[in-house]
Amino acid sequence: MADATQPGDGDEPKTERRDFLNYLAVATGAVGAGAFLWPVIHSMNPSRDVLALASTEVDLTPIEVGQAVTITWRGKPVFIRHRTEAEIADAQSVDVADLPDPQTDDERVQQAPWLVMVGICTHLGCVPLGQKPNDPKGEYGGWFCPCHGSHYDTSGRIRKGPAPLNLPVPGYEFTSDTSILIG
Amino acid sequence: MSSHSAPTFKNPMVRWIDSRLPVFSYMHAEYGTFPMPKNLNYFWNFGALAMVVLVVMILTGIMLAMQYTAHIDYAFDSVERIMRDVNYGWLLRYVHMNGASMFFIVVYIHMFRGMYYGSYKQPRELLWLLGVVILVLMMGTAFMGYVLPWGQMSFWGATVITNLFSAIPIVGDSIVVWLWGGFSVDNPTLNRFFALHYLLPFVILGVVILHVIALHVTKSNNPDGIDVRGPQDTVPFHPYFTAKDSVGLGVFLMVFAFFVFFAPNYMGHPDNYIPADPLVTPAHIVPEWYFLGFYAILRSFTDDWWFFAWFMSWIMDAKLAGVLAMFGAIVVLALLPWLDTSKVRSCRYRPIQKWVIILFAVNFVVLSWVGGQAAEEPYVSIAQWSTLLYFFLLLVVVPVVGWIERPRPLPSSISEPVLKAGGGGMAGATAAKMEKS
Ligand code: HEM
Numbered sequence: 001m002a003d004a005t006q007p008g009d010g011d012e013p014k015t016e017r018r019d020f021l022n023y024l025a026v027a028t029g030a031v032g033a034g035a036f037l038w039p040v041i042h043s044m045n046p047s048r049d050v051l052a053l054a055s056t057e058v059d060l061t062p063i064e065v066g067q068a069v070t071i072t073w074r075g076k077p078v079f080i081r082h083r084t085e086a087e088i089a090d091a092q093s094v095d096v097a098d099l100p101d102p103q104t105d106d107e108r109v110q111q112a113p114w115l116v117m118v119g120i121c122t123h124l125g126c127v128p129l130g131q132k133p134n135d136p137k138g139e140y141g142g143w144f145c146p147c148h149g150s151h152y153d154t155s156g157r158i159r160k161g162p163a164p165l166n167l168p169v170p171g172y173e174f175t176s177d178t179s180i181l182i183g
Numbered sequence: 184m185s186s187h188s189a190p191t192f193k194n195p196m197v198r199w200i201d202s203r204l205p206v207f208s209y210m211h212a213e214y215g216t217f218p219m220p221k222n223l224n225y226f227w228n229f230g231a232l233a234m235v236v237l238v239v240m241i242l243t244g245i246m247l248a249m250q251y252t253a254h255i256d257y258a259f260d261s262v263e264r265i266m267r268d269v270n271y272g273w274l275l276r277y278v279h280m281n282g283a284s285m286f287f288i289v290v291y292i293h294m295f296r297g298m299y300y301g302s303y304k305q306p307r308e309l310l311w312l313l314g315v316v317i318l319v320l321m322m323g324t325a326f327m328g329y330v331l332p333w334g335q336m337s338f339w340g341a342t343v344i345t346n347l348f349s350a351i352p353i354v355g356d357s358i359v360v361w362l363w364g365g366f367s368v369d370n371p372t373l374n375r376f377f378a379l380h381y382l383l384p385f386v387i388l389g390v391v392i393l394h395v396i397a398l399h400v401t402k403s404n405n406p407d408g409i410d411v412r413g414p415q416d417t418v419p420f421h422p423y424f425t426a427k428d429s430v431g432l433g434v435f436l437m438v439f440a441f442f443v444f445f446a447p448n449y450m451g452h453p454d455n456y457i458p459a460d461p462l463v464t465p466a467h468i469v470p471e472w473y474f475l476g477f478y479a480i481l482r483s484f485t486d487d488w489w490f491f492a493w494f495m496s497w498i499m500d501a502k503l504a505g506v507l508a509m510f511g512a513i514v515v516l517a518l519l520p521w522l523d524t525s526k527v528r529s530c531r532y533r534p535i536q537k538w539v540i541i542l543f544a545v546n547f548v549v550l551s552w553v554g555g556q557a558a559e560e561p562y563v564s565i566a567q568w569s570t571l572l573y574f575f576l577l578l579v580v581v582p583v584v585g586w587i588e589r590p591r592p593l594p595s596s597i598s599e600p601v602l603k604a605g606g607g608g609m610a611g612a613t614a615a616k617m618e619k620s
Pocket residue numbers: 237240241242243244245246247248251262276279280283286321324325326328329330331332380381383384385387451455
């Protein structure tokens with residue numbers, strides 16, 4: 001603004017060529033710094049090798065009816081449960097409108113006997129109990145999270161407790177009748 | 184008493200340096216002749232103690248970092264190796280581990296001192312704000328440090344706390360993946376936490392330096408909360424406070440040493456001696472004791488709590504409410520200088536505020552206690568009422584008390600009550616009689 005090259009002529013300061021150059025220089029610097037900020041931030045996001053390990057193939061043949069296994073996918077536990085007829089019937093008979101996170105059992109499975117979901121409580125991320133035969137399974141016969149007391153049903157839907165959502169179903173596909181590819 | 188009375192040093196080497204880089208003059212002005220109110224009590228030791236602990240943490244931390252391996256397959260074993268094989272590794276680790284607890288004890292007392300004697304008030308608002316910034320940085324540092332040994336509590340504490348960010352609407356989940364550098368707490372997470380755990384203490388050191396610079400502009404408050412009127416109200420930092428701080432330091436180091444040598448794991452959690460297992464959650468996840476008060480606030484917000492249901496449930500879910508309240512608890516502390524409407528600083532002369540602050544401190548202890556209990560009755564209700572009390576005291580009671588309270592008459596100067604209390608001698612003579620009001 002009013003500097004040595006611009007004698008005060010009494011008028012209010014005008015935007016001169018020199019100011020324009022100043023703004024331009026500052027703006028260029030800001031854009032440059034901003035452009036570097038993104039690589040810095042993005043470098044903390046999952047890297048390519050982490051993403052490359054992002055899918056897992058599972059053979060279902062050894063899992064008997066009524067059994068459950070836990071496998072690791074992207075470092076997280078995935079619950080695979082071979083459900084019994086009774087468990088399936090239970091899951092399908094629920095009145096969806098009453099659920100905290102309404103979802104039918106059909107929306108959560110591809111083949112009724114096989115329930116596949118990420119075994120991480122939607123409250124604050126503990127691993128619910130219910131995979132092993134003598135684990136507590138909660139009031140709805142599915143899973144029970146001991147951290148703050150969330151109960152999940154035989155479709156992995158939240159029924160009671162602080163967790164807001166159902167246990168998430170990961171993207172997966174049946175690559176044959178007896179194996180699935182998760183991720 | 185002017186801090187600019189440049190001394191003439193006898194040693195020619197010192198003089199040579201000082202005329203080029205006045206570090207000696209600076210130390211002399213800020214820690215030699217620096218004027219301290221003569222009525223300070225032992226609460227004024229805790230700032231110096233915090234400084235000592237910070238130095239101890241940085242020193243032991245760097246030595247540990249030379250032996251530690253930040254990889255999920257080796258971290259736990261490398262810490263066990265420090266404990267068993269590294270010369271005095273057990274000592275370094277126990278000092279570092281218990282040092283974190285000592286740091287928080289000291290800083291919490293230091294903050295209580297500030298609240299009780301009104302040190303946050305004009306003209307020391309910025310000094311107080313920098314203190315709150317230090318507290319936040321300490322929390323981040325301690326949280327990430329606790330993840331490094333990669334035990335069960337490390338892993339699950341990290342999981343629960345990072346998951347808090349998923350409560351943020353829309354971008355929450357992306358933020359969590361970004362924090363993790365993956366899809367769960369994993370090797371990239373451990374690596375970045377180590378890098379940040381190394382960095383943050385130096386950031387803390389930087390802010391501490393600003394804190395001290397600000398302090399040396401406004402100078403110390405005192406138990407009477409009145410301004411220094413002149414040299415008759417002060418004594419030089421050296422030898423009076425170098426000596427008094429040393430006494431406090433001696434006592435403090437004995438307490439510290441007691442924990443390090445006789446109860447090194449008393450303040451820790453045994454589950455952290457079990458290696459991290461992403462597939463098994465411990466039955467009862469608890470953070471370190473110094474976070475429990477804030478953790479209790481976080482957990483108080485459940486769907487069935489009447490306060491949440493009436494006032495908050497229509498704009499946000501309980502998880503977000505809990506997260507906001509937890510961070511809000513620190514924000515209100517930062518706002519304290521503007522929430523307190525009274526002109527009088529010290530609670531010695533504030534008959535109502537005195538009990539408000541004591542109640543606040545007791546309530547914080549209660550919160551810290553319930554934060555460590557299982558999430559069941561009666562603890563949930565206690566935590567919820569204490570949470571309300573925390574905010575109610577700071578946001579409502581403190582401003583109102585400032586208006587309605589009639590403060591007791593202030594002494595006309597710092598030296599007046601000192602002399603009246605029979606400290607003996609003349610003004611400026613015995614400085615050590617600091618316990619009497
Ligand atoms: C503000 C100061 C600091 C605080 C509050 C702090 C806090 C902590 C805590 C709570 C732990 C976990 C202790 C355990 O359970 O084993 C820890 C571990 C660790 N810290 Fe720090 N720390 C600080 C400064 C530093 C510095 C400056 C460094 C290195 C330059 C460092 C390096 C380490 C290392 C390598 C570990 C893992 C070894 C172990 O678990 O004992 N720390 N820190």
